[in-house]
Amino acid sequence: MAFETETDFDVAERGEWSYSPAVGVGPLRFGMTVDEVVEAAGMLGQTEVSDCARDYAVFSPTWKIEVHRRGVASAPPAVTAYVSQAVGLFCVAADAVQGPQVALDGLPLVGRDLPELESEAIAYAEAMDVHLRYTPEGYAGPDDPGVLMRGQLVGQVLRSRPLFMVTRDGANTEWDSMPSDEYEVKDRSSMV
Secondary structure (H helix, E strand, O other): OOOOOHHHHOHHHHOEEOEEOOOEEOOEEOOOOHHHHHHHHOOOEEEEEEEOOOOOOOOOOEEEEEEEEOOOOOOOOOEEEEEEOOOEEEEEEEOOOOOOEEEEOOEEOOOOEHHHHHHHHHHHHHHHOOOEEEOOOOOEEEOOOOEEOOEEEEOOEEEEOOEEEOOOOOOOOHHHHOOHHHOOOEEOHHHO
8 A cells, every 4th residue: 555645654643853963863862872872762662773784894883773663563663773883873764654754944854755855845945045955866855964865665655764864984975974774765665
């Protein structure tokens, strides 16, 4: 079943998190340790910590913390946090279906139909006289160095899965810092 509208996502049940560039998103602050992320994420649900593949020797060991919402059996993680040994928490990914809603200056970023989000991001950029940024894959989003827009397949619709980031050890940009687990489009179509 493909979702047709934002109300089909039960946005109200997912909660809303605030975002502050270079500071953090929701209860998670950039620079936190694994234990601090697990403790802070406990308000949302159960956490699961695992090692990330170390694809590039320049990066220090990294852990992935998946946070599953309470009462949502066998659902994908609502939030995935990435913690580097060298810099602490550097990336928070909000799942398009289960994740909390996060907005940037009133523009909702999570779980949006990507073409619709692009249209609104363009209108926002024009109204605020700011720039728009496209990822190398062509996803549009606000020109905020701490937000990297990704796609997540939900049913037959490509939805927004934003990454809230700071650069990690040995990287020049957020794109360079992106965890390898986030490179591919997430497919949650079989889980809805």
